[in-house]
Amino acid sequence: MSEKWVTLAIRTYQRAQMIKAVLEQNGIETVIHNLNLENPEMAVGVRVRIKEDDLPQALSIVEDKEKAWEEETRKNEPPKGRNILIPIELTDQINEVCKYGFYFAKKINADVVFLHTYLSPAYTISSSYSTEINTYSLADTEMLRRIVRSNSADVENLTNLVNRWIETGEIPKVKFSFELREGVPEEEILSYCKKESPSLVVMGTRSRFQKDENLIGSVTAEVLEACKSPVMAISLGLKLLPEKIRRIAFLTNFDQKDLIAIDTAISFLNKDHLELVFIHATQKKESWDEVMLAGIKEYFANHYPNLKTEYALLDKEKNLEQIQPFLEASKIDLVALNTRKRSLFSRFFNLGIATRLLFNTDTPLLVMHL
Incomplete structure (x- = not known):
């Protein structure tokens, strides 16, 4: 032998x-x-x-x-799509995104997944047939050890913080987990969404007064433009609680898919107290636009009798920087829209409406790609 x-x-x-x-x-x-x-x-x-x-x-x-x-x-494993993804930087203020993410997770009976990405020293990977195996040849063991220790400590601290919020009733009790990935944040977020199809992605962003003029580098903007799943952007420091959302402004271009997108937005919220404001931007006021808006208003009045609906026409020639005063005057709590996914080339040379809204308003933004 x-x-x-x-x-x-x-x-x-x-x-x-x-x-x-x-x-x-x-x-x-x-x-x-x-x-x-x-x-x-x-x-x-x-x-x-x-x-x-x-x-x-x-x-x-x-x-x-x-x-x-x-x-x-x-x-x-939970069914695909039955989770709420919250991408985070472990040093960021996350109180607002947790409140929104956990609220929506409780409402649709989903789990919460926190996703954090980090950059590590260069290494080589040799993988075997099983997906569970990865062996690494480390170029800088000491540096990677510090990164692993730091991230592990941050995850433990955040876990304790979230559990404390649950115990005090600040956020609902929902099962949550962490996923750490090495890589570029926007790439890893989009990769996760492509594979797991979360029901919703909740991301934080700075207020419009703090946002960099160079929009290309914004992780939230990149995800808004390219993610297949619905994405909600929350300004850090937002005082409005998700359960208090009442008035939704939906930007429509009279696309048939807008009706599906509005249904999706309504499904996340309290249907009994919602008020929908349908907004269409036009270069000049035309009677046909009002007819279309009135038709959408009537459709949702019939399908959701408890909803209050109204519509408004905005001047397309006016810069989007003027939208925040309109939202404040109309007491809008959430802006929602359906927009097409755009290629990297078009995103680089021509900012989409979702990105322009992100950088010109502090109102929570819900973007869908249907």
Whole structure:
């Protein structure tokens, strides 16, 4: 019998322990070796080693067992789209986005996922067949260790803060989790949304007086323009509570999909007390525009009898900087609109209405791409 030891698999330490227990139940001697002997606390995977003669039997056992484990994991996962995504910088003020994110999660029976991205030193990745395995060759172990420790401490602090808000009733009790990703924030947010299709993305943004004139660098603006899921932008320091939202301004261009978008917006809010203001921007006042707005108003009056509806025409020639006074005079709590996804080229050379609104108003903004 051969005494040669071979590596059966590389797994996380927890999964490796599970495999070891199963193999030993079947009489297969198994050992676990750390990949990073110099810095074992930094290892992201360990080797599961067995004797070469046991390899055929062990492969069959592990393959069957891991299929069963993966199936069980999928059963316990919430349905796709049944979560509210809150992208965060762990040093940012997040009270407002938490209030909105947790409120909407409670309303639609969803979980909350906090997503934080960070940049780490350069490293190389070598991946095996299993999606659970990633082994890293670190260029700067000490720097990465500091990043991991810092992010872990920040996550723990934020977890305690959120739990305290739940205990005091400041936000509703909702299941929440954290996801840390290495990469560029807007790219990782859009990647998550493409894969998981969250019901809503809630993001914070500065007030219009604090926003940089160079709009290209705004993470929130990039996500607003390109995300498939509905995105709500909340100005930090906003005093309005989500349950107090009453008057919604919906910007319409008389597209048929606007009706679906308005339904989506209404689904997140308290339908019994809403007031909808349909807004259309035009170069000159035409009777046909008023006919179309009156038709939309009548449609929603029939489908949502408890809603109060009205409409307004705005001068398209006026700069969007003038919209905030109108919103304040009309006591608008939320601006909603449906807009097409735009290519990177068009976003670079021609700012979309969602981005222009973001940088010219402090009113919460809900953007959909239908």
